[in-house]
Amino acid sequence: MRLKSLVPALYILFLMLPIYWLVAMSFKTTNEILSGFSLFPQTWTFANYREILTDPTWYWGYINSIIYVSMNTVISVLVALPAAYAFSRYTFVGDKHLFFWLLTNRMAPAAVFALPFFQLYSAVGLFDTHIAVALAHCLFNIPLAVWILEGFMSGVPKELDETAYVDGYSFPRFFVTIFLPAIKSGVGVAAFFCFMFSWVELLLAKTLTAVEAKPIAAVMTRTASSAGYELGLLAAAGTLTIIPGAIVIYFVRNYIAKGFALGRV
Amino acid sequence: MKTQNQRAWLFVTPVLLLVAFNALIPMMTVVNYSVQETFGDNLFFWQGLDWFEQVLRSERFHNALGRQFLFTFLILIIEVPLGVAIALAMPRKGPWVPVCLVTMALPMLIPWNVVGAMWNIFTLPDIGLLGYFLNHTLGLSYDMTQDPIAAWVTIVVMDVWHWTSLVVLLAYAGLVSIPNAYYQAAEIDAASRWAVFRYIQLPKMKTVLTIAILLRFMDSFNIYTEPFVLTGGGPGNSTTLLSIDLVKIALGQFDLGPAAAMSLIYFAITLLASWLFYTLMTMNDNKT
Numbered sequence: 353m354r355l356k357s358l359v360p361a362l363y364i365l366f367l368m369l370p371i372y373w374l375v376a377m378s379f380k381t382t383n384e385i386l387s388g389f390s391l392f393p394q395t396w397t398f399a400n401y402r403e404i405l406t407d408p409t410w411y412w413g414y415i416n417s418i419i420y421v422s423m424n425t426v427i428s429v430l431v432a433l434p435a436a437y438a439f440s441r442y443t444f445v446g447d448k449h450l451f452f453w454l455l456t457n458r459m460a461p462a463a464v465f466a467l468p469f470f471q472l473y474s475a476v477g478l479f480d481t482h483i484a485v486a487l488a489h490c491l492f493n494i495p496l497a498v499w500i501l502e503g504f505m506s507g508v509p510k511e512l513d514e515t516a517y518v519d520g521y522s523f524p525r526f527f528v529t530i531f532l533p534a535i536k537s538g539v540g541v542a543a544f545f546c547f548m549f550s551w552v553e554l555l556l557a558k559t560l561t562a563v564e565a566k567p568i569a570a571v572m573t574r575t576a577s578s579a580g581y582e583l584g585l586l587a588a589a590g591t592l593t594i595i596p597g598a599i600v601i602y603f604v605r606n607y608i609a610k611g612f613a614l615g616r617v
Numbered sequence: 618m619k620t621q622n623q624r625a626w627l628f629v630t631p632v633l634l635l636v637a638f639n640a641l642i643p644m645m646t647v648v649n650y651s652v653q654e655t656f657g658d659n660l661f662f663w664q665g666l667d668w669f670e671q672v673l674r675s676e677r678f679h680n681a682l683g684r685q686f687l688f689t690f691l692i693l694i695i696e697v698p699l700g701v702a703i704a705l706a707m708p709r710k711g712p713w714v715p716v717c718l719v720t721m722a723l724p725m726l727i728p729w730n731v732v733g734a735m736w737n738i739f740t741l742p743d744i745g746l747l748g749y750f751l752n753h754t755l756g757l758s759y760d761m762t763q764d765p766i767a768a769w770v771t772i773v774v775m776d777v778w779h780w781t782s783l784v785v786l787l788a789y790a791g792l793v794s795i796p797n798a799y800y801q802a803a804e805i806d807a808a809s810r811w812a813v814f815r816y817i818q819l820p821k822m823k824t825v826l827t828i829a830i831l832l833r834f835m836d837s838f839n840i841y842t843e844p845f846v847l848t849g850g851g852p853g854n855s856t857t858l859l860s861i862d863l864v865k866i867a868l869g870q871f872d873l874g875p876a877a878a879m880s881l882i883y884f885a886i887t888l889l890a891s892w893l894f895y896t897l898m899t900m901n902d903n904k905t
Contacts, residue, residue: 359706363785364720367778370739371723373746377738389749431631438628443619450629452895457640459891461839463860464880467867468643491639494632552728554842555864569728573846583738590731597726598719605715608722608786 371594377587385583400588410589413568416482417551418596420565423486425546428493429501429539436501437527441510454495465491466559473560480562488560489550496549497542504538537607544604551597568593650877668878678879680854681862682886685838688858691773692780692837697830699777700784701822705814707789718789721782733846736775761848765855772844772856779843780833787829791822831894838887859883 377385378400379393404410438444439451469488470479478484512534516526532539558570572589601608651668653661672678707717727735742748742760751759761767795817803813841860844850850857850865857865863883867876 356706357708359703360708360717363703363781364717367720367724367782369746370735370778373739374735385744389744389753391746427635431635434628435632438625441619442622442625444621444623444625447625450633452892454632454636455895456888456891457636459835459839459887460640460884461841461860461863461880461887463839463841463863463867464647464884465643466864467873467876468646469639471646472642487635488639490635494636498632548726552726554728554730559868569730572734573730586734587738590727590734593728593731594723594726598723601719601722601726605719608718 374587375591377583378591380584382582382584397584400584401592403585404588404592410568410571413566413571414592416561416565417557417567417569420482420485420489420557420567421547421550423482424489424493424550425543427486428490428497428546429543431490432494432497432501432542433532433539436498436505437531439498439502440505441513451498454498458492458495458499460491462492462553462555466555469556470559479560480564482565484560485557485565485567486550488556489546489553492553493546493549496545500542500545501535501538504535504541508534540604541607544600547600548597647877647880650873651881654874664874668874669882672875672878672882677862678882681857681859684855684857685859688773688840689834689837692776693830693833695773695777696781696784696833697826700781700829701788701826703781703785704788704792705818707785709793718786721785724779725782729842730846732775732779733843736771736778736843736847740771763852765852768848768852768856772847775843775847776837776840780836783832784826784829787825788822791825792818795821827894827897831891834894835887835891838890 376391376393379396379398380390381395381397381399384390384394439447465488473479473484473488478487508531512530513526516530521530554567554569557567558573561567561570568589572586649661652664652666654664655661708714724732737745739745740748740759740761742752748759751757759767761771799817800813803817808816839860840858841864844856844858845861845864848856850861860883863876863879866872866879
């Protein structure tokens with residue numbers, strides 16, 4: 353039994369090591385980083401964090417990312433809800449093909465879309481806005497949200513719908529007051545996944561923005577190349593990008609395993 | 618039983634419009650470029666299928682495709698068994714369950730370029746934790762900016778670090794859904810540990826494992842940001858995977874025709890493989 357619990361423990365250690373190193377690096381001075389190897393910061397410094405939190409180009413990166421990620425999450429879940437209901441409850445002409453076509457968009461390499469997206473969003477005048485990135489991320493988030501919600505909805509017995517109709521509920525009232533509460537963990541999980549994939553994606557977000565809506569991830573690459581080897585600053589910025597993810601995971605921790613199975617267990 | 622209802626199309630319309638805007642228009646742009654030649658100024662000439670022929674014959678594409686298949690193969694062969702093994706060893710209940718789940722999910726919520734940057738800092742030969750350990754404690758000569766093999770090992774280990782948890786969480790979700798009665802029955806039959814795994818746990822994990830393999834296949838085949846930030850495709854071209862090569866051609870050299878043709882071939886390969894997985898998966902769904 354002891355030996356068995358060693359496996360996950362070692363795995364978690366392996367996961368934590370690079371994260372530890374990033375966090376440790378963010379508290380070191382540039383001098384200490386370049387002068388040689390040290391397992392712990394010898395002289396603790398908050399200068400890296402202070403610079404990020406006082407320089408608008410840095411902290412606006414975070415605000416921009418959070419704005420478009422929230423917009424994307426709301427849009428994706430709202431439009432995916434009725435579609436997922438249709439897929440889980442009805443058969444209609446072309447339903448299987450439609451479902452697969454949606455999934456193909458989750459499969460498409462983002463690199464394929466980088467250039468045409470740039471041209472499309474420039475043509476409709478949305479280039480360098482938050483909504484452009486939010487809409488572009490819908491490409492892979494909506495199919496995923498439909499997939500997850502459909503899994504959770506199919507777990508709800510159809511008798512629930514029928515009883516509600518017998519009781520004289522109209523469809524919208526049934527959907528909002530009875531059905532949504534029944535699948536609320538599914539909605540949470542779908543929102544979590546939309547947040548996650550929109551938060552971690554960089555290629556499209558970087559291609560579609562220049563100044564006004566530039567995400568934090570893109571600010572980081574710019575700084576890494578222009579300001580030379582400011583490893584401490586880079587590490588501090590990286591550490592700060594882990595925090596929103598950690599907070600969100602904490603909220604869905606009880607549904608996380610079922611969520612990753614897309615509601616299909 | 619589902620009801621036949623054509624009004625369901627109404628429910629699907631918002632999704633259709635949004636995804637079609639994002640998918641069909643850009644896809645048509647790509648198709649357009651793939652059959653034309655341009656010298657700038659919005660002048661286009663019909664080129665037919667020349668670009669496709671050129672891409673399919675070019676050694677550069679073959680090499681990038683070969684590297685991509687090797688990478689995806691390594692990822693699946695390492696991450697899937699490892700993920701299942703870890704899920705089997707995880708506690709089923711108790712205070713450690715949420716701790717395990719949250720810490721394991723953490724790497725997946727780190728922006729992809731931060732993952733690349735983090736591994737870059739981690740593997741620096743003299744001041745990174747791993748680099749220092751390998752070079753100064755074990756006395757190896759490890760420098761992934763010089764040595765293609767070291768670079769390959771690093772990107773594979775990075776991806777194992779980043780995504781094995783996805784397989785773990787999926788397999789775990791499958792395992793906890795097995796009722797205790799199954800295990801009790803196995804105990805009465807004096808079934809071996811292997812028999813329990815082979816005839817109880819594996820069949821129950823089949824659906825979720827198919828999802829895991831499907832997701833890991835798609836994402837490792839489309840990977841761009843992490844290896845790009847970590848190695849930039851180097852040293853030389855040794856870690857230039859398909860997406861990295863494609864972005865080099867499209868946004869670096871602005872060779873729109875060949876880039877578009879390559880995009881379509883790339884997408885077709887992903888689509889074909891994913892369709893195979895999806896068919897397998899829906900076959901599972903129908904049986905249960």
